[in-house]
Amino acid sequence: MHFSKLFIPTLKESPADAEVISHKLMVRAGMIRQVASGIYSILPLGLRVLRKVEQIIREEMNQIDGQEVFLPSIQPAELWIESKRWDFYGKELLRIKDRHGREFCYGPTHEEVITDIVRKEVKSYRQLPILLYQIQTKFRDEVRPRFGIMRGREFMMKDAYSFHTDEEDTQRTYNQMAQAYTNIFNRCGLNFKQVQADSGTIGGSFSHEFAVLADSGEDDIGFCESCGYASNLELAESKPPAPSTPPATRQEIKEVETPGQKSVEDVAGFLNLSARQIVKTILLENEHGLVAGLVRGDHEINPVKLKNLIGCEWLQPAGEEVISRHPELHCGYVGPVGLDLPVYADCEISAMYDFVTGANKTSTHFTGVQVERDLKIKQFSDIRTVKADDPCPRCERGVYQVKRGIEVGHIFILGTKYSSAMKAVYLDQQGKENAMIMGCYGIGVGRTAAAAIEQNHDDKGIVWPRNLAPFQVIIIPVNYSNEDLKTVCDTIYDQLQETGIETLLDDRSDRLGGKLKDADLLGIPLQIIVGPKNLSAGQVEIKIRKTNESDLHPYPEVIADIPSILKGL
RNA sequence: CGGGAUGUAGCGCAGCCUGGUUAGCGCACUUGACUGGGGGUCAAGGGGUCGGAGGUUCAAAUCCUCUCAUCCCGACCA
Numbered sequence: 213m214h215f216s217k218l219f220i221p222t223l224k225e226s227p228a229d230a231e232v233i234s235h236k237l238m239v240r241a242g243m244i245r246q247v248a249s250g251i252y253s254i255l256p257l258g259l260r261v262l263r264k265v266e267q268i269i270r271e272e273m274n275q276i277d278g279q280e281v282f283l284p285s286i287q288p289a290e291l292w293i294e295s296k297r298w299d300f301y302g303k304e305l306l307r308i309k310d311r312h313g314r315e316f317c318y319g320p321t322h323e324e325v326i327t328d329i330v331r332k333e334v335k336s337y338r339q340l341p342i343l344l345y346q347i348q349t350k351f352r353d354e355v356r357p358r359f360g361i362m363r364g365r366e367f368m369m370k371d372a373y374s375f376h377t378d379e380e381d382t383q384r385t386y387n388q389m390a391q392a393y394t395n396i397f398n399r400c401g402l403n404f405k406q407v408q409a410d411s412g413t414i415g416g417s418f419s420h421e422f423a424v425l426a427d428s429g430e431d432d433i434g435f436c437e438s439c440g441y442a443s444n445l446e447l448a449e450s451k452p453p454a455p456s457t458p459p460a461t462r463q464e465i466k467e468v469e470t471p472g473q474k475s476v477e478d479v480a481g482f483l484n485l486s487a488r489q490i491v492k493t494i495l496l497e498n499e500h501g502l503v504a505g506l507v508r509g510d511h512e513i514n515p516v517k518l519k520n521l522i523g524c525e526w527l528q529p530a531g532e533e534v535i536s537r538h539p540e541l542h543c544g545y546v547g548p549v550g551l552d553l554p555v556y557a558d559c560e561i562s563a564m565y566d567f568v569t570g571a572n573k574t575s576t577h578f579t580g581v582q583v584e585r586d587l588k589i590k591q592f593s594d595i596r597t598v599k600a601d602d603p604c605p606r607c608e609r610g611v612y613q614v615k616r617g618i619e620v621g622h623i624f625i626l627g628t629k630y631s632s633a634m635k636a637v638y639l640d641q642q643g644k645e646n647a648m649i650m651g652c653y654g655i656g657v658g659r660t661a662a663a664a665i666e667q668n669h670d671d672k673g674i675v676w677p678r679n680l681a682p683f684q685v686i687i688i689p690v691n692y693s694n695e696d697l698k699t700v701c702d703t704i705y706d707q708l709q710e711t712g713i714e715t716l717l718d719d720r721s722d723r724l725g726g727k728l729k730d731a732d733l734l735g736i737p738l739q740i741i742v743g744p745k746n747l748s749a750g751q752v753e754i755k756i757r758k759t760n761e762s763d764l765h766p767y768p769e770v771i772a773d774i775p776s777i778l779k780g781l
Numbered sequence: 782c783g784g785g786a787u788g789u790a791g792c793g794c795a796g797c798c799u800g801g802u803u804a805g806c807g808c809a810c811u812u813g814a815c816u817g818g819g820g821g822u823c824a825a826g827g828g829g830u831c832g833g834a835g836g837u838u839c840a841a842a843u844c845c846u847c848u849c850a851u852c853c854c855g856a857c858c859a
Contacts, residue, residue, distance in 0.1 A: 231852075
């Protein structure tokens, strides 16, 4: 392609409303433009990159017998009512009416549509398993879109769905999918981790995320480098407490005055104790009312773990307004002793003796509290959030590291949640009807491209991983109106094109400086700079974007080496 | 949905506090000349209902009220 013919509106300055580096660079490199909050136009250069990601995904999906389909983005309400998600999905579901007043939504995901197709067309165990996927736009009316196409409302996604007769077969496909995802993100040149994840509102029993490690990520990833265990922090297991021997004499429970001492730090300082000797009581609210969670003073409660433990629909920290409706609860002095609420305690509490809790009385705490004597615990479980340097639960010596991650892929075993609700059944060998077992698997296409930029850039611009680069090579003449240079550049261009290397020829009349700045900004892996001085010495300059290394090479001999130079990048 | 901020030319910004010529600057754009190895120089141009509506005033980009949009933090999120 000739640069002058391509629509690549590059900018010298970053847009004022861009915060993260990938957003800034994608706008500056002329890849995307914003249309409305969370809604973007993809320009030619951006689309070339997205197509690269898509192609890699297609190849890996086809490799494991996935078949590509294309489902509608506008979906009838009936299907969503049938799966019970019309009410459950909430405001994120963009609802629309057609001219007849019939209700539709813009698909945020496609379990309903795909299950509808499969239930109509698949009747026998002989037709299973089946794996279908598509790549198309989704719309989720996010509360707060941000970071360019990293978290847009409309976005490109690959979603795949599999249907099976039994758990084992589902697990097999799930594992193949995990391997395919690993291949995909490796080919995209990303540094990522496959981590345990919560299945959230999509439901299901088993799930992993693929997280690209980057500071701008929105998730916290906990992982252990000794054994490789990795998990989203909202699910990361903590190591059970080592059995401890109780002190010879146990303290008696005692009320102490703690006026104005509400936080753990306050109380610890006031009583001259460590936070580890205090038990925090956190009040949370779910559809059944209030519950209490106990964690050690230096720990944080993990609502996701607690929600999964209780098995409730939702769970959130109780607001002041809710607490104020309970006169027996005093903010800052709530404690588990004699508390008339279901009390869940973190495992670590079971190894504590002589600790401090709130006394359910203003300006008062208890000291010398003992679990078995003073507390009524509904259940002990792992309900705290792990921190960096916590011991790894899966190996002897390892400790947690915590880093930010961008969720680029997520795979789930759904079980029969949708197939039961929507009666997607098949006849088994005995002629008996069974619900199909499902899995679903997603990749954010645009987010993957953005994540690649987050991991591969410098102060000059993008540094594309080779497989995602919109072009492999850019030819930059010092002056394209010079006939000799033009001839050489055209020759190199034709030669590379014939070899199948995607090449961009910067035929613009701009001065060299501007063209070099743009080439760096666009992040094309290899630059060939053709100037009169070097050329008269029979040489051209070749610059590697990633390393900034620039060397003179004999022309025309070097052109034949370009493919091998590229392979080495 | 709570908290914070910003809307002035395609992009980045100043002017606003303390109202008063024709609303400025840099980049980009158009024309011409010179130039040609890291965003060049000179000259001449085009482009604005100062986000919108209402109000105060002799006079509003500037003060007041409402509203819309966008961004950030939090909550939320396959």
